Amino acid sequence: MRLVIARCSVDYVGRLAAHLPTANRLIMVKADGSVLVHSDGGSYKPLNWMSPPCKIEEAPGVWRVVNKAGEELRITLEEVFSDSAHELGQDPGLRKDGVEAHLQELLAALPETFGEGFSLVRREYMTAIGPVDLLCRDKAGAHVAIEVKRRGDIDGVEQLTRYLELLNRDTLLAPVAGIFVAQEIKPQARVLAADRGIRCVVVDYDRLRGMERNELTLF
Structure with missing residues (x-):
């Protein structure tokens, strides 16, 4: 530079x-x-x-x-x-402040965020193509694969789709539903998720941490 x-x-x-x-x-x-x-x-x-x-x-x-x-x-x-x-060398790129990893930890401790009766089976449930962030059971006992992102876009939906294809081949797990979770989900990602039968959930990071917002709201 x-x-x-x-x-x-x-x-x-x-x-x-x-x-x-x-x-x-x-x-x-x-x-x-x-x-x-x-x-x-x-x-x-x-x-x-x-x-x-x-x-x-x-x-x-x-x-x-x-x-x-x-x-x-x-x-x-x-x-x-x-x-x-000045020679700066190769830049490794921006690394976030750990919000996504911490968000996964918080949701693992609070599986009821996804619905009444949800329970955690395992964090980082391994598949042949990588780990699913959270594997849970719903109140009926069915498995649910949950992908957690800081910001949800189409790539995240595609990633969860690939995990679901593999998980549903396992007769001990199937049928496995999917939930795509983020602090913000782009409209295109919502459309694709709906087409794939994946439920979208938007979460508030600060509220999960037990922090109340200071600003006044109308609702």
Whole structure:
């Protein structure tokens, strides 16, 4: 990553025109080719940027950053205070704060969340393609496979579908129903789950932890 702190003005020419008057700013050039112009405020959002792939042409006092669509970010440098490059290496990606794993623990301790008479058989019930988060029994004694996600999307429904196909081949378990659980479930995932005969359950993480909300509600 290259970091340049400079007094500069910035002009964007593309589907629209935008101009940043002269000021002290941070210019970031990332390894993926993106260029971002930041001020010392405005939170994490850049004032202007060019997404990759793009080409940077540097001339004395001027940078031209052009993308494949011909749009241009022109940075006019009046004074450069710092220009440094840093090798960050491969990034492992964002890891969540353990909410999903903790959510699974809470639900294992509170199987009645899924309905009256539910009981836990096992957490991380292993199948040939991976572990089912929770295997429970309903009040009638039938098995229910439960997949827990922080945010529920189509991939999670597909994952539970594969588990159900395997579990229902086991005569000691079948028939096995499915429940897809998350703090938030996308509409497309709900539609797919309904088509597969999978029930969706939205849970409140804080409420499961015994934390009451401070804000007033109408209902």
